[in-house]
Amino acid sequence: MVVNGRPVRLPEDPRVSLLDLLREHLGLTGTKKGCAQGACGACTVLVDGARILSCLALAVQYSGRSVLTIEGLAEDGQMGPVQRAFVDHDGFQCGYCTPGQICSAIGMATEIERGAPSHVTADLTGTVEASAAEIRERMSGNLCRCGAHNGIIAAIQAACGAGP
Amino acid sequence: MSLEQAPLPLGPSSWAIDAGPDPLAARQGLIGAPLARRDGPAKVTGEARYASEVRLDGMLYGALAFSTIPRGRIVAMDTSSAERAAGVALVMTHHNAPRLHSTVELGTAERAAAADELPVMQDDRIRWNGQPIAIVLAESQEQADHAASLIDATYQPEPAITRFDQARADARPPALYQGDPLRQTIGDPWTALAESPHTVDAVYTTPRHHHNAIEPHAVTLAWDGDELTVHDCPQAVTHLAWSLAQVFGIRQDQVHISAPYVGGGFGGKMLWQHQILAAAAARLSGRPVRVVLSREGVYRVVGGRTSTEQRVAIGAEDDGTFTSLVHTGVVATSRHNNVPEPFIKPARCLYATRNATFEVKRADLDMLANTFMRAPGEAVGTFALESAVDELADRMGVDPIELRLCNEPAVDPSSGKPFSARHLIEAYRAGAERFGWEARSPRPRARRDGEWLIGLGCATATYPYNRFPGGAARITINRNGDATVEVAAHEMGMGTGTVQSQVAAERLGLPVEKIIFVLGDSSLPGVVLAGGSQQTAAIGGAITAAHRELVGELLKLINCDSPLAGLHPDEVGTIPGGLGRLDDPSRSESYTAILAAAGVDTISAEATAPEGMEQLEWSMHSYGAQFCEVRVSVITGEIRVSRFLGSFDCGRIINARTAASQLRGGIVMGLGLALMEETQVDGRSGRIMNPSLADYHVPAHADVPDIEVMWTDIPDPHTPLGAHGVGEIGITGTAAAVANAVYNAIGVRVRDPPITPDKLLRHSPGR
Numbered sequence: 001m002v003v004n005g006r007p008v009r010l011p012e013d014p015r016v017s018l019l020d021l022l023r024e025h026l027g028l029t030g031t032k033k034g035c036a037q038g039a040c041g042a043c044t045v046l047v048d049g050a051r052i053l054s055c056l057a058l059a060v061q062y063s064g065r066s067v068l069t070i071e072g073l074a075e076d077g078q079m080g081p082v083q084r085a086f087v088d089h090d091g092f093q094c095g096y097c098t099p100g101q102i103c104s105a106i107g108m109a110t111e112i113e114r115g116a117p118s119h120v121t122a123d124l125t126g127t128v129e130a131s132a133a134e135i136r137e138r139m140s141g142n143l144c145r146c147g148a149h150n151g152i153i154a155a156i157q158a159a160c161g162a163g164p
Numbered sequence: 165m166s167l168e169q170a171p172l173p174l175g176p177s178s179w180a181i182d183a184g185p186d187p188l189a190a191r192q193g194l195i196g197a198p199l200a201r202r203d204g205p206a207k208v209t210g211e212a213r214y215a216s217e218v219r220l221d222g223m224l225y226g227a228l229a230f231s232t233i234p235r236g237r238i239v240a241m242d243t244s245s246a247e248r249a250a251g252v253a254l255v256m257t258h259h260n261a262p263r264l265h266s267t268v269e270l271g272t273a274e275r276a277a278a279a280d281e282l283p284v285m286q287d288d289r290i291r292w293n294g295q296p297i298a299i300v301l302a303e304s305q306e307q308a309d310h311a312a313s314l315i316d317a318t319y320q321p322e323p324a325i326t327r328f329d330q331a332r333a334d335a336r337p338p339a340l341y342q343g344d345p346l347r348q349t350i351g352d353p354w355t356a357l358a359e360s361p362h363t364v365d366a367v368y369t370t371p372r373h374h375h376n377a378i379e380p381h382a383v384t385l386a387w388d389g390d391e392l393t394v395h396d397c398p399q400a401v402t403h404l405a406w407s408l409a410q411v412f413g414i415r416q417d418q419v420h421i422s423a424p425y426v427g428g429g430f431g432g433k434m435l436w437q438h439q440i441l442a443a444a445a446a447r448l449s450g451r452p453v454r455v456v457l458s459r460e461g462v463y464r465v466v467g468g469r470t471s472t473e474q475r476v477a478i479g480a481e482d483d484g485t486f487t488s489l490v491h492t493g494v495v496a497t498s499r500h501n502n503v504p505e506p507f508i509k510p511a512r513c514l515y516a517t518r519n520a521t522f523e524v525k526r527a528d529l530d531m532l533a534n535t536f537m538r539a540p541g542e543a544v545g546t547f548a549l550e551s552a553v554d555e556l557a558d559r560m561g562v563d564p565i566e567l568r569l570c571n572e573p574a575v576d577p578s579s580g581k582p583f584s585a586r587h588l589i590e591a592y593r594a595g596a597e598r599f600g601w602e603a604r605s606p607r608p609r610a611r612r613d614g615e616w617l618i619g620l621g622c623a624t625a626t627y628p629y630n631r632f633p634g635g636a637a638r639i640t641i642n643r644n645g646d647a648t649v650e651v652a653a654h655e656m657g658m659g660t661g662t663v664q665s666q667v668a669a670e671r672l673g674l675p676v677e678k679i680i681f682v683l684g685d686s687s688l689p690g691v692v693l694a695g696g697s698q699q700t701a702a703i704g705g706a707i708t709a710a711h712r713e714l715v716g717e718l719l720k721l722i723n724c725d726s727p728l729a730g731l732h733p734d735e736v737g738t739i740p741g742g743l744g745r746l747d748d749p750s751r752s753e754s755y756t757a758i759l760a761a762a763g764v765d766t767i768s769a770e771a772t773a774p775e776g777m778e779q780l781e782w783s784m785h786s787y788g789a790q791f792c793e794v795r796v797s798v799i800t801g802e803i804r805v806s807r808f809l810g811s812f813d814c815g816r817i818i819n820a821r822t823a824a825s826q827l828r829g830g831i832v833m834g835l836g837l838a839l840m841e842e843t844q845v846d847g848r849s850g851r852i853m854n855p856s857l858a859d860y861h862v863p864a865h866a867d868v869p870d871i872e873v874m875w876t877d878i879p880d881p882h883t884p885l886g887a888h889g890v891g892e893i894g895i896t897g898t899a900a901a902v903a904n905a906v907y908n909a910i911g912v913r914v915r916d917p918p919i920t921p922d923k924l925l926r927h928s929p930g931r
Contacts, residue, residue, distance in 0.1 A: 013304065013306055015306040015310075016304075016306060020305060020306075023217070027219065028210070029213065029214075029216075029217035030209065030210015030211070031210070032378070032379070033456070034459070034857070035380075035459040035858075036458065036459065037459060037856055037858060038858075039857035039858040040378055042378055070210035071209070071210050073209070074209050079209060083208040083209060084208075086208045087200055087201070087204035087205060087208055090200070090201070090821050090822070090824075090825050092208070093428075093656075093657025093658070093659070093825055093829060094378070094379065094425070094426065094427045094428040094657030095203070095206075095207030095208075095212055095425065095427065095657070096214065096378045096379040096427030097378045098207050098208055099208075099210050102208060132870075135865070136865040136868070137865070137866050139865040140865045140866040140867075141864075143378060143857060143862055144378070145375075145377055145428050145430070145833075145862060146428055146657045146825075147825075147828055147829025147830065147831065147832030147833060147863075147868075147894075148825060148828075148829065149828075149832060149863070149865055149868035150828055150870060151825060
């Protein structure tokens with residue numbers, strides 16, 4: 001497995017989730033554990049570009065795969081565009097759901113780009129606009145309890161270059 | 165601060181009745197500026213380190229096992245399989261737990277932080293369903309979790325009160341709650357009610373709620389002899405240090421709590437059993453320990469907001485004037501704690517009444533101790549009260565805003581005290597105009613868009629101003645003109661470090677970049693609870709006091725040939741980078757010059773804020789007008805909140821960006837209260853049935869529309885900075901605004917939130 005561009009060893013205990021591998025074995029604690037039940041989205045990471053819930057993934061299943069976490073998004077110590085947008089639009093308060101929101105947003109943007117429809121997409125055959133309604137629908141697996149929802153959606157819209 | 169401003173006089177040395185307003189409250193510049201969070205980059209890059217992310221050498225992982233009965237005794241416990249399981253270092257039960265002193269219940273001592281005073285794993289008694297009966301320590305979390313699942317307990321159950329209707333029969337007045345008996349009668353409310361030409365009299369219920377901070381409760385700790393270091397996520401670092409010291413029979417200074425980041429609190433992150441069990445098990449095992457509660461564990465170990473049954477009756481004259489106001493009811497509590505959800509607080513301050521009665525009774529169940537949750541009392545109290553006002557307006561055929569405003573009191577109706585600042589009318593007028601309230605039809609089911617009925621509703625928000633004793637701060641200035649401000653305060657998402665850096669910068673006349681604000685550590689000055697929306701004023705008052713002390717020290721340092729020689733602190737004021745004479749600002753000295761001339765590298769001052777006497781003199785509250793638009797499907801009963809606006813009156817806003825986020829955050833939690841949140845308890849067993857984020861629904865992105873917030877920004881002349889905290893007011897009034905909008909849309913009055921589609925369809929006249 002490769003994590004943020006670096007090869008890592010898989011755990012010996014097959015019960016270890018990808019989330020716990022990151023947090024407890026590799027010290028990559030930017031990825032958060034909110035429920036360990038796939039209900040809150042705080043553990044969202046990108047695997048080969050697609051967003052997954054790392055709490056529901058056994059690490060050993062991801063042999064040979066490339067994992068990108070929040071720690072891998074900054075380049076040369078500079079925040080990535082989505083990270084920057086979250087700061088600019090106050091897209092968080094306590095910060096605990098934030099890495100998951102950001103990774104999820106990046107994965108979601110690629111889903112929109114390739115035209116994958118959602119529950120609120122009117123035209124299933126056309127291109128998908130990154131509207132607020134689409135983003136809200138697609139980000140609903142990432143819970144925020146502080147209530148930073150407006151800022152999160154604004155940040156994602158700004159980073160995705162979408163209109164209101 | 166800008167150069168053209170006159171020197172800023174020091175803040176008042178007291179907040180009692182003869183003190184003038186804080187000069188900072190009128191200041192332009194950094195006060196009010198929408199600065200981005202200073203800890204933002206750390207949070208968005210994953211660098212911010214939370215309690216469960218500190219690694220200690222040789223650390224063991226803990227897992228808890230929970231009781232499955234509500235009341236009785238453990239007669240046998242088979243821990244042999246768990247002890248033999250791979251990687252297990254310790255299984256601790258009441259048989260081998262170290263002897264511990266009792267916890268001290270919050271509110272009974274200045275630094276108490278526990279929810280109850282029950283012994284923690286000291287005997288065989290079970291007092292609630294879900295009580296921890298064992299803690300397992302192992303080399304990995306997986307091993308600990310597995311071993312905990314192997315523990316087998318045999319119980320001797322005893323009769324338990326697990327249903328509200330059982331407990332209700334024995335409802336009784338609570339012990340004093342924060343010095344308040346939670347009952348009061350003014351005039352003759354029952355006669356007045358009977359003689360009123362217009363009345364409403366209804367019962368409203370609210371279910372249990374859980375805080376559900378996304379960060380589960382977590383602690384990583386280690387003993388070094390009798391010294392305990394704890395990485396935790398509490399809302400009260402100093403309270404926690406003192407409280408743990410009581411339990412383990414050591415001094416407060418032997419417990420060090422570190423909590424630079426707290427992943428959400430909302431009232432839930434105080435002292436619960438898991439911290440004590442982790443520390444006890446660490447002592448027994450001789451190794452550092454991490455305990456992270458599972459999401460289920462949070463529901464088993466950490467109490468939430470309790471359920472309420474509230475009666476509201478209002479009598480009114482033909483002109484709308486209230487003649488009588490009744491707000492009474494019963495809340496579920498546990499036998500072993502005293503947090504009777506004080507839902508009567510809004511009714512006691514909102515409306516002018518000659519006759520009123522307010523009363524909260526408690527009904528004790530064999531349940532986990534309930535506790536404070538965002539706006540305890542006001543969140544659910546405003547639901548009932550503001551729904552009832554809307555019902556009365558509907559019956560009388562008057563506009564609900566006008567009905568409210570014609571009952572604005574001149575003084576606090578229950579205490580008779582003057583209001584320190586009350587601009588609710590302005591908040592309503594501004595909010596109504598902005599929201600487009602005039603487009604509302606007073607008749608339900610009047611607006612329709614296809615299958616969707618559209619309704620508008622409003623409600624009043626209110627939450628008290630609090631400033632608890634113990635706010636203290638230390639300010640240190642160095643030769644470079646940098647200032648470090650230290651307070652044992654908390655950052656759980658409020659933006660504390662950012663906001664208070666603005667305050668300190670303006671107070672000191674330094675750019676905000678020159679301020680380092682240190683918080684989240686029990687070794688710092690102060691006893692500052694992050695609760696009651698008090699941090700802004702408590703820290704603001706502490707910085708004011710420490711600044712006064714610092715100026716005194718600076719004036720002692722200066723030479724006799726200095727332009728400031730011989731002056732008293734009240735004769736100087738803050739200028740950019742230093743101090744100037746109030747009577748002649750051209751005569752001044754910079755901090756760096758003072759330190760250089762005196763040959764010292766740093767100067768430091770620490771002070772405790774004067775006690776919150778202002779709260780004895782005035783009735784002090786924040787207010788707001790909440791406006792909601794909903795769309796309700798006549799086919800499915802689905803409710804969509806399509807617009808929301810909160811117009812607030814909460815003193816001077818210090819940071820327009822973080823304040824807006826806090827106000828919105830409260831409103832979002834209020835949407836949850838209105839539409840989806842409910843901790844469900846099995847009445848037969850007292851066991852919480854939905855202990856997960858899949859089954860306890862909180863608002864998701866698709867549930868949250870654009871929420872507009874605005875504020876009067878009128879300083880309170882009697883508070884530090886002219887400010888009130890804004891962490892809790894947002895949740896108040898929100899659920900009633902939603903319920904009132906739902907009624908306006910579909911004509912169904914729901915008095916038992918969450919307002920779910922089944923409740924609408926059951927009563928709806930149909931399509």
